[in-house]
Amino acid sequence: GVPSLRPYRRERSLTLRSSSSALYNNLAVLCPPARPPAFGAVHGTTLSLLGNEGPPRQLQARGGGSALSTPLLTQAAWCELPSRVLLVLTSQRGVQMYESDGSTMVFWHALDVPEHPAAHSVFARGIAAAGGRFICVGTSFGAVLVFDIPPKGTNVTLSEVLEQHRDPITDIAAEQGQAPDGAGDLVTADDSGTLCLWSTGEEFTLLGKIPGSGSTCSSVRLWNGIVAAGYGNGQIRLWEAGSGRIRAQVSAHARWIYALDLAPLTGKLLSGAEDSFVHVWKLSRNLDTDDIEIQHCHAECVTDTQVCGARFCDRAGDTFAVTGYDLSEILCYGPA
């Protein structure tokens, strides 16, 4: 059918206490039902939180120890599980988990950091809730840490370490719709562009691996068995999760893609990149041919800004928010 082509327009901006750093997927959004969304953006060693209640708050990276500087954060994301919502921060030292308003730390996991800096950097990056019970976090070693989250309390345990990637993890995404049989419900991506498809559970099973082809996959989403991946060469690729085959390729951006997001009710896809552009696309499946289609809906140019975060603020994709490097605002867009 014809995609909803209602354009968007720029709405209010939200002021951040600090500007956003140039990091992949640098915008966290929590959309509680019937309440305004909460936002988070990373600046160096701190996470700026704009909550729907109360004053803005800042969280620090943990684990400075005797080092000169507080460790840098790499990413933050809210993980929604059936029983609770946790706010997860990843850094050069490890993984911090908080209650969703950032008020209390629930859990801390330290990475094995060598005494003297090795040639290869050490950090955690890539965060997703999975299987209704787990939070998965990637590392620069290529390992994916699977944490088992209790319905309440602080008794988080490391359930499994998945070691299928050989390059630093960039992003992790869980199925946001309905997975077809055999398609898996989790995708992990790395610096080399390799994607791994998993089935989650007591033990995670690797269902398939899509090798990279020379370009980093910086951001990934999974919806109805379709993997949407954004790459350093500006391409968006859609893959069939079950077969691992490529179904669409878009020359979407002129520079490195930093963020993708997907609205599960409509299949809208949002992409943001260093080229200053944010695009809205529409994914669909042609029921006759079984082809996966992608159409361009809307483009926004954030003048003189390298976009580093872009997220929908509702499940239909009628609103979205954007962050940029050196920008001390969150830009919000809504229906025209």
Place this chain on the structure above:
Amino acid sequence: MSARTLPLLFLNLGGEMLYILDQRLRAQSIPGEKARKDEWTDVDRKRVMNDIISTMFNKKFMEELFKPQDLYSKKALRTVYDRLAHASIMRLNQASMDKLYDLMTMAFKYQVLLCPRPRDILLVTFNHLDAIKDFISDSPGILNQVDETFRRLIETYNCLSDGEFQLIRQTLLIFFQDMHIRVSIFLKDKVQNSNGRFVLPISGPVPWGTEVPGLIRIFNHKGVEVKRAEFTTAGNYVTPQREGSFELYGDRVLKLGTNMYSVTRPVETHMSGSSKNLASQAKENIAPKPLAKEELNFLARLLGGLDIQKPTGGETGFRLNLFTTDEEEEHAAQTRPEELSYKVINIEATQEPGRRAELVRILGELEVAEPRPGSAEKGEDLLALMDGL
């Protein structure tokens, strides 16, 4: 976050510093404390450039620099450039040194931001090194040092993946975050807005390896392309002609990192950067925290490699002013906004007595042992010194 960032940061900032010093030395004659017949001559200028470049590319210094390590604070790095700028007979007042550092950092920030691919930061570095080799083309000894570093760069970086280069770039961008000092030459060329932010063009060649945006290709379940569609946006991009060379010699293609100054385009900065973004930068500069052990180690290692020349006979050598007049320099010193002060580290004033003794000892070892000819004399002595380098 990338432990391989420091060499690129140091070499590119150093390159920008040399462009600026070279331009000022050519444009300016120094009055005052020298013998009256003396003006800055080509010989003096080359002497200063040679001294700084040979110090910068000192073998032991480079070995330390290339070891994997975290980036250190802006304060620590600024101190290194302070020492480097004074590696010869030239002297800079605080205000001129501040301005020099502002220009260096904003220039490299611009280059990092506008690099089409993260890997192109290496081409920017090569542009700086190519120009440095031009500055000392008459001195084969120093040329060798620079080529050594060039080879080390190629060996260390050419094999890194795009993802690793992006991490290096992200680390550099964190270092430069919230710096919006306005630079006249950038404002005039319209590459910087009046609010201090750089102009990011949405036209021109796409990076090597990227396609011009606009094409959608659909494949069926057998992998056969079954449909094509196009979309248009405001951007106006074209395919690039060729890729720059990553070899020791070659056409870099990219213009970022080449010398944008010339005698007719003087260096100036406006210091009215009073936007709220400075708040975060201010936090780092103002908080008077003692140097951490690692920072002291770093400085000691770097300074251990520097051969600092002290002027003899009087407290100044030739003074270089980065402003047009002495009055302007004085005014700049007095009106520099507090939040932009670099608070250069006074190394003696550390809180760890043991560490202080160590650094003082190292600095003491850097004293020139043999008596040098008075720097006020020109001609033969300077030439003799140059031959000795």
